[in-house]
Amino acid sequence: MSVLVLPEIHGLGTPQAESLLSVLHRTADIHQVHLRDVLALMNSLETGGTGRLRPVSCYKSPAQFVGHSSSIERLTNSIVKLSGSEEIPYTTMLRLSDVVASPSGCLYSEYYNWCPMCLHPENGVPYGMLIHQLSGVHHCPLHLVRLNDACLSCGRNVSISKGSPTFRACWSCASNLNEQYREPLKMSEFERWAEIQLGKLVAYSSDQDAPSPDRNWNELFSGAVNRLKDSDPKLYGKKERRWVGTRIWVKRKNFDVKPSIRTILRIAAIQAVETVDLILAPIDNCSSRLLSLSEVGVPPKIKRPPQPTIWLKLKQDVEALLKTDDSIVLPSKARLFDNTGLSSFGFWQHYPELSMDYQRVRTHRQKMLGEKQLRSALILARRLVSRRIKRGQVVQVRRDGAVLMRALKVSKSVAEKSIHSALAIECAFSKAKE
Numbered sequence: 001m002s003v004l005v006l007p008e009i010h011g012l013g014t015p016q017a018e019s020l021l022s023v024l025h026r027t028a029d030i031h032q033v034h035l036r037d038v039l040a041l042m043n044s045l046e047t048g049g050t051g052r053l054r055p056v057s058c059y060k061s062p063a064q065f066v067g068h069s070s071s072i073e074r075l076t077n078s079i080v081k082l083s084g085s086e087e088i089p090y091t092t093m094l095r096l097s098d099v100v101a102s103p104s105g106c107l108y109s110e111y112y113n114w115c116p117m118c119l120h121p122e123n124g125v126p127y128g129m130l131i132h133q134l135s136g137v138h139h140c141p142l143h144l145v146r147l148n149d150a151c152l153s154c155g156r157n158v159s160i161s162k163g164s165p166t167f168r169a170c171w172s173c174a175s176n177l178n179e180q181y182r183e184p185l186k187m188s189e190f191e192r193w194a195e196i197q198l199g200k201l202v203a204y205s206s207d208q209d210a211p212s213p214d215r216n217w218n219e220l221f222s223g224a225v226n227r228l229k230d231s232d233p234k235l236y237g238k239k240e241r242r243w244v245g246t247r248i249w250v251k252r253k254n255f256d257v258k259p260s261i262r263t264i265l266r267i268a269a270i271q272a273v274e275t276v277d278l279i280l281a282p283i284d285n286c287s288s289r290l291l292s293l294s295e296v297g298v299p300p301k302i303k304r305p306p307q308p309t310i311w312l313k314l315k316q317d318v319e320a321l322l323k324t325d326d327s328i329v330l331p332s333k334a335r336l337f338d339n340t341g342l343s344s345f346g347f348w349q350h351y352p353e354l355s356m357d358y359q360r361v362r363t364h365r366q367k368m369l370g371e372k373q374l375r376s377a378l379i380l381a382r383r384l385v386s387r388r389i390k391r392g393q394v395v396q397v398r399r400d401g402a403v404l405m406r407a408l409k410v411s412k413s414v415a416e417k418s419i420h421s422a423l424a425i426e427c428a429f430s431k432a433k434e
Contacts, residue, residue, distance in 0.1 A: 015199035017206035022128030062133035063108035115140035224286035
């Protein structure tokens, strides 16, 4: 007789397979309890055979729910005992326990990831996907939009206890998570290919009828890597020869160490084979046969979601500031967004290249004019210009520059340049402040 009633598990055997974290969240929603109450139930009813579970307070990252470590195995065994469902182990990556090193920090994301279109109340997905919690996956395989790991309004990460498929608002600032879109990530050809391979790896790990890897897989993989040494060096690029040689040296020094997922993906790319085929038959898929990534298959194009109007307006304002004269000093990004109600972290998430250019230009202009004098002069100049604009007075560079000279004992050029900078900033962001 089962003690714990679980909901129906979706997407097993496909890249859109449901994760164990999503199953536990939906279970908590069905019973109208918190996630920690479900974990506490498993801890209290745990009896011999599976070992001791983690304390509830220790579950802080997605890897502790979707990974392939021994603690994940004990957790899934407990859920199977309490619910009687044999599908639970296939909502994790436990099938790779004999293949990939554990813990594998490069396989699972550090924070909870979600797709904004999956959270949509009308045409979204009613569960959380396992593939979203893999660090090498940056776009949703179903909607082809970029995943988020933090709220774009406040910059806070969504905690594991709040990462429910039905939770559509940020727990910190109450912003709608299903309306936060980012620019697609610029990825290399290998990264786009690896994203597709990770999706196929999730489909293989969640398929109940798929064959499991050999128990002596690490020994077979060592033979496969040594076989690469016998290939014709002319078939490899310079970086590939150096990388393969380093991998052979590592395997000789540490024979029992399992490879990381990056190593498996890299060898699969060099050999131009599917990652799942390399896992099932490592020796048969390692030879001198090489193909370019373009011959393996072209990944689908990533959709570009529409950008919110306010971020586009701020982008135009920042670009206008970058085109100003070098004598105008730019404020810090935190001070830039003081009165806009937005965060500099959100601007960096939307436009990372423009944010880096802004920081570089600001640092260059600060070095030109002297950082210490300029910082104090710019702060006072902004206060002075803001006060005059609020009172409806005209800002005069010579008169207000003389005020700065008397107050801070700075030179005439520094004082007048500070007034120019403060005036340009107030004019550029007057609409954003409203």
